[in-house]
Amino acid sequence: MAFALIHGLQSLQITSQECIFMSRSFHTQNDTSNNRCYAIKACINNSGEDSHLESKLNLVLDSVKWDEKGLAVAIAQNVDSGAILMQGFANRDALATTISSKKATFYSRSRSTLWTKGETSLNFINVLDIFLDCDRDSIIYLGKPDGPTCHTGSETCYYTSIFDSLKEPQVEKSKLALTTLYSLESTLAQRKEELSASQQGKPSWTKRLLLDDKLLCKKIREEADELCRTLEENEDDSRTLSEMADVLYHEMVLLIRRGLRFEDVLEILRFRFTQSGIEEKNSRKAKFVK
């Protein structure tokens, strides 16, 4: 008897009739996991297309350069923010399960079993695409997490800066591995928190903006205008980049002023311009026709 994994394949533009038989993958101790049931449906349509799709999948799985233990490194990355959420290992079954269930799934080396991130916490990582590196021995699960990924409650598992540790090894503070945009966002949020503390000396520019909506809006309009003028007046590229940085910074202050996250802006853009966002896009005024 064969099991088929059709759940995740629908958005690959593969019809639901195109089931994949993966008896090898699911005739393991993990078959009984209730947590992965959403991903597995019995296939009732055993057509030629099935074996075609099965061979496609086997081709891909065979092409991975599994190590001597049958593993490859698997890195989960937040599709919107770009944050590296966690890193684990995948074996053939874990990758096949991720492909079908679209939930980031790994192989636990300590427990010798598959595990889907979120099966306990419900903070699944919803995988939108999967990438192999040039050596085909390293995998990215590019996806959207339902909540904090780390078992500690941290957004990602990477919150220990070695450079900070070298400065003060005794006081190891939690500091997420933030890329530029989110590092800026974090700094702005900190400035907002500091507003409630008693202010000594002249407030910083960010704090002045956070305290004065009129000033903030005046600056956003001004900076947007200056960005436009670099195009209208054919100024240097460096001017455009600099003005774009200016307007983006001020816009981010407005987001922080309202307690909003840049990641949520990106999610809206993703809904608008990606395949998965077509329905959402169609329900809106057709502003962003690609």
Next chain:
Amino acid sequence: MAFALIHGLQSLQITSQECIFMSRSFHTQNDTSNNRCYAIKACINNSGEDSHLESKLNLVLDSVKWDEKGLAVAIAQNVDSGAILMQGFANRDALATTISSKKATFYSRSRSTLWTKGETSLNFINVLDIFLDCDRDSIIYLGKPDGPTCHTGSETCYYTSIFDSLKEPQVEKSKLALTTLYSLESTLAQRKEELSASQQGKPSWTKRLLLDDKLLCKKIREEADELCRTLEENEDDSRTLSEMADVLYHEMVLLIRRGLRFEDVLEILRFRFTQSGIEEKNSRKAKFVK
């Protein structure tokens, strides 16, 4: 005789007198590598501070949960774009070298030697911070690449989409693992390229903007104004997010119109608000005082 690694420690606010002796790390076959010479300076100041710093470093290196082969996974990530550039393995020496040289360095399992990414191509990855995960067995080198990371000339090593392969395994196209912002940027750049092709039917909104600077600038000013009004008129959070998405999209079209990259805008922001950017910031009008 001892060698000291001081190059990379200056920006850790550790004085240049605080050398680290790492005779163990550099009494290997790799000592002779000319490519790593920039990172290693003979220490002439053997003070008590040196051994203090050495013990700090050893504490950090000891805290890593090296596997049975003495390795941990090391992932290089672009600090501005968030792109995962490559993944390799680090042993104790590779991590120590990265800490000191600030160039992403790995341990080659096939050649049983350290290697610094870029020692052949000169496309180094300049490491700004290093993070450990909660299990302390996975490392992020957060840095800025000097050029394409992949030996194929690709910006990153991850350009094979498994979902694409499942659709058309014979025609495996190169498609970088792009997060939302860069996926949008890539789509906009594609629309710009298509402008030269003969146009059939009504052009998309993006193409209309790319062809009409007046329209583009009018829209950026309008959308910036609409974003501001969500604050001034205390509209719903969802309105602010949506208007921010609108203005960001139009601003990105302007960048593409001018042939510029969003990553370079982020680099400017990083120079302005991070420690390493203080000198650059001071040379400008003090606009962004944190």
